[in-house]
Amino acid sequence: MTMQSLVLLGAFLAVLLVLAWPLGLVLARVGDGGAVPGMTWMGRIERLLYKAGGVSPETDMGWKSYAVALLVFNGIGALFVFALQRLQGWLPMNPQSLANISPDASFNTAVSFVANTNWQGYSGEQTMSYLTQMLALTGQNFFSAATGMAVAYALIRGFSSRSAKTIGNFWVDMTRSTLYVLLPLSLIFSVFLMGQGVIQNFSAYQEVQLIEPVAYSIPKASPDGQPLKDAQGAPVMQSVAATTQTIAMGPVASQEAIKLLGTNGGGFFNANSAHPYENPTPLSNFVQMLAIFLIPAGLCFAFGRLVGDQRQGVAVLAAMSLIFVAATLVVMGAEQVAHPQLAALGLDQSASALQAGGNMEGKETRFGISASTLFAAVTTAASCGAVNAMHDSFSPLGGAVPMLLMQLGEVVFGGVGSGLYGMLVFAILAVFIAGLMIGRTPEYLGKKIQSYEMKMTSIAILITPVLVLGGTAVAVMLDVGRAGIANPGAHGFSEILYAFSSAANNNGSAFAGLSANTPFYNTMLAIAMWFGRFAVIVPILAIAGALAAKPRLEANPGTMPTHGPIFVGLLVGVVLLVGVLNYVPALALGPVVEHLQLYTK
Numbered sequence: 001m002t003m004q005s006l007v008l009l010g011a012f013l014a015v016l017l018v019l020a021w022p023l024g025l026v027l028a029r030v031g032d033g034g035a036v037p038g039m040t041w042m043g044r045i046e047r048l049l050y051k052a053g054g055v056s057p058e059t060d061m062g063w064k065s066y067a068v069a070l071l072v073f074n075g076i077g078a079l080f081v082f083a084l085q086r087l088q089g090w091l092p093m094n095p096q097s098l099a100n101i102s103p104d105a106s107f108n109t110a111v112s113f114v115a116n117t118n119w120q121g122y123s124g125e126q127t128m129s130y131l132t133q134m135l136a137l138t139g140q141n142f143f144s145a146a147t148g149m150a151v152a153y154a155l156i157r158g159f160s161s162r163s164a165k166t167i168g169n170f171w172v173d174m175t176r177s178t179l180y181v182l183l184p185l186s187l188i189f190s191v192f193l194m195g196q197g198v199i200q201n202f203s204a205y206q207e208v209q210l211i212e213p214v215a216y217s218i219p220k221a222s223p224d225g226q227p228l229k230d231a232q233g234a235p236v237m238q239s240v241a242a243t244t245q246t247i248a249m250g251p252v253a254s255q256e257a258i259k260l261l262g263t264n265g266g267g268f269f270n271a272n273s274a275h276p277y278e279n280p281t282p283l284s285n286f287v288q289m290l291a292i293f294l295i296p297a298g299l300c301f302a303f304g305r306l307v308g309d310q311r312q313g314v315a316v317l318a319a320m321s322l323i324f325v326a327a328t329l330v331v332m333g334a335e336q337v338a339h340p341q342l343a344a345l346g347l348d349q350s351a352s353a354l355q356a357g358g359n360m361e362g363k364e365t366r367f368g369i370s371a372s373t374l375f376a377a378v379t380t381a382a383s384c385g386a387v388n389a390m391h392d393s394f395s396p397l398g399g400a401v402p403m404l405l406m407q408l409g410e411v412v413f414g415g416v417g418s419g420l421y422g423m424l425v426f427a428i429l430a431v432f433i434a435g436l437m438i439g440r441t442p443e444y445l446g447k448k449i450q451s452y453e454m455k456m457t458s459i460a461i462l463i464t465p466v467l468v469l470g471g472t473a474v475a476v477m478l479d480v481g482r483a484g485i486a487n488p489g490a491h492g493f494s495e496i497l498y499a500f501s502s503a504a505n506n507n508g509s510a511f512a513g514l515s516a517n518t519p520f521y522n523t524m525l526a527i528a529m530w531f532g533r534f535a536v537i538v539p540i541l542a543i544a545g546a547l548a549a550k551p552r553l554e555a556n557p558g559t560m561p562t563h564g565p566i567f568v569g570l571l572v573g574v575v576l577l578v579g580v581l582n583y584v585p586a587l588a589l590g591p592v593v594e595h596l597q598l599y600t601k
Contacts, residue, residue, distance in 0.1 A: 005332045005370040012374065013287070013321065016293050023294060024313070030176045031153040031306055042179050049175055060166035063545025066154060067538050069170040070147060074114050074534070075142055081110035081136040085128075094129035095204035101127065107520035113137050115527065115533035116144035116415055118259070118266030118385055118508040119525060121517035125248035125269050130202060137266060138255045142182050145262030145295075148417025149177040151537050152299055155421045156306045158544035159445040162552045167544045176559040180264060189257040189291060197280035200253040205246050252277055260291040263415040265385030265508040273375070273388040274364045285367050285388060289378045296320075296382060296413040299420045307324025307445050311563035313477035316423055319571040320381075323412045327401050328377040333360050334398035335373045340598050362393020373398070382407040383415035385508025392495065392511040396598065399511065400591035403498050406505045408579040409464060415506060421540050423571075425460050427562070428453060428543070430574045434560050443559060446552040453546055456539040463535045465582040467504035467528045472497050472586065480520040486513040490597065494590035499525060 029036050035043065048055050061069065085101040088094060101109070105122060112119040113136070122128070128137065129261035150173035157167050194200050218229045219235040228236040252268045256278050259266055269275040279285055297317060321440045336358035363372040372389035379386050391402055393435025405412055411422035432449050435442030442449040475481030485492035495514040501524040502509055509514070516525065563565060 002370065003335060005336070005374075008370050008374060009328055009332075012289060012378075015372045016189075016290055016297055019290065019294060020297035021301055023298035024305065025304035027181065027295070027298050028305040029181045031156065031173075031302060032175070033172070036180045039180055039184070042128070045082040046175060046179055049179075050171070053168075053171065055171045055175075056224045057169060057172045060169050062165055063154070063167050063541045063548075066167055066170045066545075067541045070150070070537065070541075072533060073170070073174070074143075074147060075118075077140055078110045078114040080280050081113055081140055082106050084132055084136040085109060088129045088132045091129065091131050093131035093134075093202070095202075096129070098127060098129050101188045104519040104522040105517060108526045109137075111263070111526040111530050112508065113140040114144055115506050115529045116262070116264060116383065116418070116432065117503060117533070119503055119510070119529065119530045120266055120270075120508070121522060121525075123270035124267060125205075125250070130250055133255060133268060134151055134251055138258060141255070141258040141262050141264040141266070142178055143174070144264065145182055145258070145416040146174045146177040147537075148415050148421075149181070149295075149299070150174050150417070151540060152303075152417035153177075155424055155540055155544045155547075156303055158407060158547035159424075159447060160307050160552075161548040163550065164548045167541070167548050182258065183262050185294075186254070186257040186386075189261060189287075190253045192287065193253045193256055193284060193300055196284040197276070198233045198253040198256055198284070199249060199277050201249055202251060203249040205248050207246055208242050210243055210245055213243045213588065215239060217290045241379030248277075258289075260288050260384065261295060261416075263292055263296065263382045263384040263419075265379065265383075265387075273386045274390075276366075279297070279388055282367060282371065285371055285375065288386070289375055292378050292382045292384045292386070293413050295416045296419040299417065303420060309445075309563065312445065315563045315568050315571075316420070316427065318568050319575070320411070320413050320419070320423065322568070322572055323408070323575065324377065324381050327381065327405055327412070328374060331394070331398050331401040332370065332373045333379050334395050334401070335363075335369050337395070339395065359395055359398070364388050368514060376402050377405065380507060380509060381410075381412040381414070382408040383418060383508075385502065387509050390512060391509060392496075392513045396491075396494075396591045396595035399494065399498075400587060400595075402509065403494070403501055403580060403591065404587070406501045406507045407465075407468065407583045408575055409461065410507060411507045411575060418506065418536075422460075422536075423575075424538060425457050425543070426575050426578070428457050428576075429461065430567070430571045431560060431562065432457075433574065434570060438560075440558060440560075443553060444562060446554065447547045447550050450552070453543050456543045456546070459539045460543075461578060464532050467532050468497070468500045469582070469586060471500040471504070471524055471528050475500070475521075475524065478520070480518065481524075484515040484518060484521060486515065490590055490594040494594065495589050497586055501529055503528040506533050 026036055085106040089100040108121055149168055153173050217237040217239050220238040222228055230236055250268060255268050267278060273279040273288060279288060300313045300317035304310035339359050358369050363369055367388060375388045376391060391399055409421055409422050411426060413419050414422050428444055428449055431442040431444045432454055485495060495511040498511040499514055499516055515547040520575055
């Protein structure tokens, strides 16, 4: 571990806390329906939107009505994104005349962006028109993030309400989250990114002359298009020289901003945040990491204010931060060690630029190991999935950390809204376990935790491991699943396990050695993404409804404090224990075996 890494991590957390505290005040006002200071003029736009949509903002919903509205809204969104991809070849704002997307790829992408996953089995600049990028993908970046915030607000109301039959209004929560939080922050962040060099235009792709021609060889073809072979059956090669290069253009900054602030992660370009048009400078790289954690951290402070005890939000934030710091230190340390097999070949740190300072394989050379590994921890702790390095090229232990951060349930800051409501579900489980140990009915924030809440909590926690492990098992058993593996053995298994961990936990990053843009993986991963999102949200809304209907009890001498270090330690232990019990056998077949193989001849 280098001093540079420690300083970078410390500066990141310090700036995050400074920014998240005031944002938490705004998020609390958004959640309780109050006017946001400095943005009262937005109230007129808000009322116009309700009138246009026929929404009565004063009418609250029970949890079932809230869930139905949420599912219908997101279902229609998925159909819209699917249709736009299938028709983009005939629609405007397509200067490159890109073709319509195949049905299975369109299905996968539609589900991916609606579920806040942004798994991309395609190369954005070669596949999606400007209209599709802006109207379908960027639009869903806003709506999926707002959906997560809405669910978080609904669950918080469950804790703060007293014998209520409702948990809020989904349409109001969606509207306010978008108008008062996501749009203003995205506008500010877009302007900053453009100042750093991120492009924002509608130009056709630019063809430019290379300073020096690049020579390379390609197989020679016969007039009928078949490859020519010599007498020994080897392909006949011909030398060609490239004198021009195509540079992709497009409205990148606007999509980049909400991609990060909304913990979406889908890049305009295939290289994502490693592309200089998406992430041009070390400063933009640092601010992008802050943007990923900003709203999830701010929601912790908002949670404390909305339940009337700021210490509760700080406790949740502390648990998230402890796990994040520990995971980040592990991945940084793992990648700052020279690869043992390369070192055995004499390519030690003094002799090879590849090994200088550690494992540079797959890292962005503009940022180095420290900033690349911190980005990897941030993007997988949050359900973002944006990357500035190739996770597939990390060392086995370094790659295991991003995988495990996802498998913990994306609750270590997690996605916008989803991180908080996921951690609160673990908090319910933690107080239930504590109640069993001391022989008392468990309580959290004055609400008794009884059998119904525990049934819903169990479903919410266990649905993603079922999807991850079940999907991985099916993929490794079938030929169509194994066909996508580029690296056989333990690493190939890790690629499949990472893909389903990313999909079911709505992250979106990948071990890109897996060729996943096939009908099999497009379908299987889409199923994992959809149920990984909405099969978790529905039981959480059921918990919110059940808690809202209960009276809020006053604390007594037998009540377990849920804001001190003991509870924080219990919460961290429960999160880690559930992750370990679910995934250690699978991790042993992938990253653990691969790590041991590094030290065997």
